[in-house]
Amino acid sequence: MTTESVQHSATPQHTATQHTAAHRPRRGARPAAPTGIVHIGLGNFFRAHLAWYTEHAPDRGDWGIAAFGGRGAGLARTLRAQDGLYTLVTRHPGGPVSETVASLSACHGGAEHARLLDLVADPRTRVVTLTVTEAGYRRGPGGGLDHTDPEVAADLAALGRSRRAPVTTVPARLVAGLAARHDAGSGACTVLSCDNLDGNGAVTRRVVREAAAAVDPGLASWIEDTVAFPSAMVDRITPRTGAGEIAKVLLPSGTADRAPVTTEPFSEWVLQDDFPAGRPRWEDAGARFVPDVxxxxxxxxxxxxxxxxxxxxxxxxxxxxxxxxxxxxxxxxxxxxxxxxxxxxxxxxxxxxxxxxxxxxxxxxxxxxxxxxxxxxxxxxxxxxxxxxxxxxxxxxxxxxxxxxxxxxxxxxxxxxxxxxxxxxxxxxxxxxxxxxxxxxxxxxxxxxxxxxxxxxxxxxxxxxxxxxxxxxxxxxxxxxxxxxxxxxxxxxx
The missing domain is CATH 1.10.1040.10 (N-(1-d-carboxylethyl)-l-norvaline Dehydrogenase; domain 2)
Known part of the structure; x- marks a missing residue:
């Protein structure tokens, strides 16, 4: 893939010692990088796509990913036991090719809400990314936030009582994280959707702003002024991993990989370049940056x-x-x-x-x-x-x-x-x-x-x-x- 733009915001200076995970040893793989990206949606597509592009970016050592699952914690526990390492098996017509992906610096269950807030609030986190499927945005018939959804209503009421209250829906989790960032004075960041939605950046901005406005209109204004929501097109076929696949895959340490991912050779990622606090050099891994996706x-x-x-x-x-x-x-x-x-x-x-x-x-x-x-x-x-x-x-x-x-x-x-x-x-x-x-x-x-x-x-x-x-x-x-x-x-x- 060609690169249509290689310009992006300057990356703030930081050192690996700023995050304790940076020097954690991982057998057979590079050390965990300091967290620069927080991701919601710890599924196979994310690990075959965004995590893979980050793994192949030349500045990957500055951009570790702290990933959070949904309601369950099983996959997060499995990956945590493997120090965040997993095998990506690319299924070519002529046979599979395997590689170890080491871009995950931390893996958390969805219920670890306080940790999510702390990481989004950290100024060293500059990008928040999502793969939560179309349903995760909780939109109503008009395309905005569905305030009639009982879970959405319960989350907004909880945040109205306390901005650190545990919540479960994606719009509310984002609002809670951004509220923590606002309160910490951590400045600009980007929220990047990697789901299959027309204008996914605008969709994300709308549901987040509407949720924030229901909690605190001042917070909604701060989000509008400070947080970028670029759109992106993502493409890579990623089936579920079969039992036979798991039985055959080993990590660099020689132990069994309990969470491998299978995918196809083709991969495409086209993004708007709106990252006010910086981003990895994904274009060097094949991503394209265009004015309009x-x-x-x-x-x-x-x-x-x-x-x-x-x-x-x-x-x-x-x-x-x-x-x-x-x-x-x-x-x-x-x-x-x-x-x-x-x-x-x-x-x-x-x-x-x-x-x-x-x-x-x-x-x-x-x-x-x-x-x-x-x-x-x-x-x-x-x-x-x-x-x-x-x-x-x-x-x-x-x-x-x-x-x-x-x-x-x-x-x-x-x-x-x-x-x-x-x-x-x-x-x-x-x-x-x-x-x-x-x-x-x-x-x-x-x-x-x-x-x-x-x-x-x-x-x-x-x-x-x-x-x-x-x-x-x-x-x-x-x-x-x-x-x-x-x-x-x-x-x-x-």
Whole structure:
């Protein structure tokens, strides 16, 4: 990847002795670096992407990552026992290549809230990063913070009583951390989302500011003036790690790695360069810095993520369990090509760039070295489909094109909600870090509403389910009829 900008803010001077972790020995690996980044979301994608880019930055010795998990602490305990080290296994078509990643300086469970506040407040922390999935931002129908969410309401009430009160939702955790930074007088920092959302920087800024305003309007003003929220596009397919993978991987010390990560060779990261307190030299590891990431976000969300959602719901109807199996089926590959034909019409990039990206996607999806389970992709459909699929459906509808290519993802999702998922023969998550997602309603914030909406006559079910995604589409009889008709065709084997 080329570097479009190599300018970034000067890094404040500090020494490794400022953080006690800096000199901690780690058998077979470099010492832990002083913490410069605090990350929320200790999952596989973060460890295959942001942590990997930081590992390969030439100034990695100044930018250790203190990572926090979600509600569970199992993965954090496992990584802590390994001194934060883990193996990244890159699955090339010709065979795997392994490397040890040592960019994690500390690993914490989500409940270690006081530690999160202390680290965000520390002036040596200059970047706070997130990989919490679309659902983690707790947005309502209008895109802002969902104040009707009981957990959000409880967190805001708790912060109103004490800004150091334990909270669990991501917007509240960020507000609590930034409040601690404000109170400590630690100055500017950057909050960087690495989730698949259009304008993820603006999304993060909005939910954080709205949460802060509910706690303290003065804090919200300070955040607006002091904290940067750049947008970024992230891309690297990272399946869950299988039990067989874990059994084979060793750390440099010769002990078993209990938390390896598998990923694909391809990786892309495009960011706005807005880091007032400094950042690692990620561009030297392949990241690109551009003034506006919108077109790159749209390309990835619609073409890669949109196709993934299509495959996740439609391909199991033909007995497939992984992406590579699915696209080897000529029928499913035809569905995928139809989706790409429609999606790329609405990506504002040059035709040659889109053709190259589409060819890369086809090769990535067909990589049999990656066992990317469709059930993993299927989780949280109510959060993913509005940003991955609905923009294409709306644009094609406006252009007078409402064919099966753009209604199929929604129709297949409707069938998955009505009939339940096929069995997933690929086993359980050996790390116990999160559910496998074999049920498309598992952990979906709208699970109860979706289960009720999907029942009954197909056309009525289509209308009710669409209403939960977009009331305007639910009021469009042509869209409702087309989705219901495609669901019937898929049920009949079409």
């Amino acid at each position: 919108t077109a790159h976000e749209r390309r990835k969300l619609l073409m890669l993520n949109g196709a993934h959602s299509l495959l996740a719901y439609a391909a199991p109807l033909r007995g497939h369990t992984t992406v590579a199996e699915a696209v080897a089926d000529p029928v499913v590959r035809g569905w995928t090509d139809g989706w790409w034909d429609a999606a790329q019409r609405h990506v504002p990039l040059a035709g040659a760039d889109l053709a190259r990206y589409r060819a890369e996607l086809a090769a990535r999806f067909a990589n049999t070295g990656i066992r990317h389970r469709l059930a993993q992709i299927a989780a949280d459909g109510s959060q993913k489909l509005p940003v991955r699929v609905l923009p294409v459906l709306r644009a094609e509808r406006d252009a007078g094109r409402l064919g099966p290519a753009v209604t199929r993802p929604l129709a297949a999702w409707l069938l998955s909600l009505r009939g339940g998922p096929p069995d997933d023969p690929l086993g359980t998550d050996p790390l116990g870090t999160d559910p496998l997602g074999t049920d498309p309603l598992a952990d979906d914030p709208l699970a109860d509403d979706l289960a009720a909406a999907a029942a009954g006559a197909p056309a009525d079910a289509a209308r009710r389910v669409l209403r939960l995604l977009d009331p305007d589409l639910a009021g469009d009889e042509d869209v409702v009829t087309a989705v219901a008709a495609e669901a019937a065709a898929l049920s009949a084997g079409g």
